[in-house]
Amino acid sequence: MKYDFKTLVSRKGTGSEKWEQMYAWNPQVGDDVVPFSVADMELKSPPELIDGLKRFLDNAVLGYTMPYDGFYDAVIGWQKTKHNWNIKKEWIVNTPGVVDAFYAAMRAFTNPGDGVIIFKPVYYPFSMAIDDNERELVNCPLINTNGYYTIDYDKFDELAKEPKNKLLIFCSPHNPVGRVWNKEELERVAEIAIKNDLIVVSDEIWNDLIMPGYDHTVFATVNEQLNDRLITCTAPSKTFNLAGLAISNIIISNENLRKEFKKAIDVVRGGTVNILGYKACEIGYTKCEGWLEEVIKLVDTNQKVVKKFFEDNFPKIKAPLIEGTYLQWVDFNALKMTNKLLEKFMHMEAEFFLDEGYIFGIEGSGYERINLAAPTHVIEKALKRLEKVLKKVYK
């Protein structure tokens, strides 16, 4: 491998959300313990990105900054070459985060009391956005067949038909279950959304993290008609691990929809992206594809390490391989622990800090989500720690 994916950089005391959360959960953990919860990477940043930012900073005037041609070219070029998606500069609306974008979409396209459909278990801020904006959460649970998740189209159709349900927030690829929806699946979702006049937020923040053998299909490319009701959320933040730089590209081809969306952003003055965010996005999309390719290989290796660990030692605990993201969804229900007990066991006994499945919805009860974007030896060490204590409770 060309890149250093073995060195672990301690983020203790740097304000890392994930690390601070770990110390809050268990203040006693040693300096050698690493969390695998919040979705950012425990990997050194792409050297091309760091070098590029350093060179930029040598001569930068750090004033108010808006998107510029080099930035737009990079975003348009990446979507074209990586995703076979032709977008125009004026379709791009910048927000600091994708979460900001779906909060804004909620304000733009629904009123208090309207129903918003989501497919649980799903990235928990979808529910927060609905609750915080006093909309009604309408759950259309995914179907779980021995760990393989699919969409319940009949139920979705039934819910979409109800006039009070106005918006779908769709996660593609899907966090936390790791599915990369295929073209046929996307076509069916699009058809139901169009037929029932739903506005669709397609959160495609994970679209670049696709495991070997799978392809991401951009939702906007499956059905031309869908574009008149579609807000697509993209960002370089998961792809190149730059969430701290707060830059997202929200792509909306329909002019009226875009206007309404921008209004909802502007009313809270929420569209300010920082100068380093633009520059990092540009560098990521033009210079860091090689790094991304190696990250994907690392994640694929790590998910196989985790799967084999459970198969060899605790076969009733299931860790199926993912199709996309860097998050593995592991079923600990065989332990027959309550969610709170499982959480305590993980935090206090195993010192294994993951995202608890139940936070993604009741459908995630008994599950844990492991962040695989870390050096393999760091994951192996955590699994060893888990093995020691799991042996005592596994029957």
Ligand SMILES: Cc1ncc(COP(=O)(O)O)c(C=O)c1O
């Ligand atoms: C599906 C999904 N959407 C959005 C985000 C975060 O978006 P942002 O940090 O850009 O607000 C995440 C982070 O894990 C995610 O998994």
